[in-house]
Amino acid sequence: VGSAYDHKVVMRLITYMAPYKRDAMAAMAAVLVYTVASVSIPLFLLFGIKWAVNEGEMWRLHMLGLAFLGVAVIYFAANYLQFVYMPKVGQGVLFSLRTHMFNHLQRLSPSFFHRTPVGRIMSRSQSDVLQLQETFELMVQSVADLLSLAGIVIVMLFIDWRLALVCMSVIPALFLVLGYWQRFARRSFMRIRRAIAIVNGEYNQNITGVRVVESLNRQDENLKHFDELNQEHLDANLQASRFSGGLQPIVETLTGISMGVVVVLGGTMVLDSALDWGVMVAFAMWIQRFFEPIRNLTMQYSQLQRAMAAGVRIFEVIDLKPEVEDAPDAIEMPPINGEIKFESVGFHYVPGIEVLQDINLVINPGENVALVGSTGAGKSTLVTLIHRFADVTEGKITVDGHDLREVTRKSLVSQMSMVLQDPYLFSGTVKENIRYRHEEASDEAIVDAA
Ligand SMILES: Nc1ncnc2c1ncn2[C@@H]1O[C@H](COP(=O)(O)OP(=O)(O)OP(=O)(O)O)[C@@H](O)[C@H]1O
Ligand SMILES: [Mg+2]
Structure with a gap:
């Protein structure tokens, strides 16, 4: 007081x-x-x-x-x-x-x-x-x-x-x-x-x-x-x-x-x-x-x-600033082909406690990749970085050659989907939950997805 x-x-x-x-x-x-x-x-x-x-x-x-x-x-x-x-x-x-x-x-x-x-x-x-x-x-x-x-x-x-x-x-x-x-x-x-x-x-x-x-x-x-x-x-x-x-x-x-x-x-x-x-x-x-x-x-x-x-x-x-903000000169992400590249990526949540270090990785369009590792190894972290939940602290991630920080987050994320480790159901029916991202989806599409 x-x-x-x-x-x-x-x-x-x-x-x-x-x-x-x-x-x-x-x-x-x-x-x-x-x-x-x-x-x-x-x-x-x-x-x-x-x-x-x-x-x-x-x-x-x-x-x-x-x-x-x-x-x-x-x-x-x-x-x-x-x-x-x-x-x-x-x-x-x-x-x-x-x-x-x-x-x-x-x-x-x-x-x-x-x-x-x-x-x-x-x-x-x-x-x-x-x-x-x-x-x-x-x-x-x-x-x-x-x-x-x-x-x-x-x-x-x-x-x-x-x-x-x-x-x-x-x-x-x-x-x-x-x-x-x-x-x-x-x-x-x-x-x-x-x-x-x-x-x-x-x-x-x-x-x-x-x-x-x-x-x-x-x-x-x-x-x-x-x-x-x-x-x-x-x-x-x-x-x-x-x-x-x-x-x-x-x-x-x-x-x-x-x-x-x-x-x-x-x-x-x-x-x-x-x-x-x-x-x-x-x-x-x-x-x-x-x-x-x-x-x-x-x-x-x-x-x-x-x-x-x-x-x-x-x-x-x-007054809290979002940690991920679009650069002033950010462009719209063009339609994504799907080539994901990690170039000496490092990342930490808390300064001094590195979660990812020197990650180099190329995923080609259409390729399925599984990350395997013990709990806390940083698998989820690595995936959320592609979704730009946070920005890398070292190196860079590109999609189709575009550094993620050079495009608007919205244009990037609207072309991606992510299924989280802990699913969360919003109040409403299962159908409404499936429809959460695409409210215009038809009933058939929902049944298909389910
Ligand atoms: N928001 C956060 N702030 C600080 N530290 C975090 C945060 N999220 C994760 N961590 C830490 O980062 C490390 C990597 O976590 P991450 O969730 O990526 O691991 P994981 O490989 O997905 O584990 P699991 O197999 O349990 O899902 C862990 O040590 C975790 O404690
Ligand atoms: Mg995880």
Whole structure:
């Protein structure tokens, strides 16, 4: 968990927001109007008391009633629009991000998937993306909270700076508490993340390896182990709720203290005729509105931290370059005749651990070749190199005299077929699986192939 505002992540998210610019603006505007309305309501009350009640003017009271109604309608509309437009942007960003991620993962080299456990890729494309769901909402909300905080402070200082300063004297205490809370909450959220990752990993492993588990009768041991991990997850969550649970009452208490100060001090001033009682009432309302954004900001802070961390993880994946990329001047592979040539080919997955060394081999069109060797000798590796799952690290492979790196991968691979060691069935029927590469294949052709 890092900072709550990561400029790089935010900037890149904004590029995803581009298609929803107008919705984002609408959401922003709605939030602004809402904030202004919310800050101004006590002001109306103040005027009502000062200008109508104190002066005993009934018609002014009626006017104010109407104005109040107007503000209430605006309040309603702004709030409604905010809840319509914000998810529109947020969900839109998620939509584009998911599509982008899916497409990107399809292009990455097989060796990436060999190195990276499926669970980790899944967690980035699922839970990390989900973490981002509320980011836009949070960002807008935080801006609104800061604005309403500033608005309230300014209005209070403007109306009566003495009373305002007294009310705000509890703020340092609040920040102290919030700062303290932040530290613990942060640690506690990290603990939850770790715990859930471990629980998910265990699920993943056990389900993938369920046949081994059953054949070795490991169920009881595994359950016991899982129970421990799950318990840690539970404990972490309970600890977190104790922290969050503590926050609300503390803020409420401070609000109460501040309110008491206004009543006692403000009341004394009213009795001394040093203060209009309308101001006192308005202050009481502002105080209530004042603590809410502060509490929101504290909560949003940790949520934003999590979102930024998720953003970093997502863009890490999106920034991965496929290891095999077409050369800028790559040509289309002409129809293949079938002469395959390995010229002093060397290859490694991990630098320093050579898998293939100095391979020279010529396979003529129409020729059948079998590679025989002990397990791990590099037979599969050699074949996948022709398919350009990876590029050779030494020498070159040519097909009909074309170096594989000089043609586009697509034009090459579309003229080849490869049957893998571990067959994988996609969901659907056997027929659909046979048809996977050629969706237009006729039923007869499928029967033939089967
Ligand atoms: N993606 C990879 N990343 C790192 N090392 C790999 C990767 N794939 C294979 N290897 C290693 O390369 C070597 C050759 O593996 P390869 O799968 O080509 O052997 P093989 O001859 O096909 O074996 P088998 O008979 O078991 O199919 C092995 O030592 C293997 O551990
Ligand atoms: Mg093999």
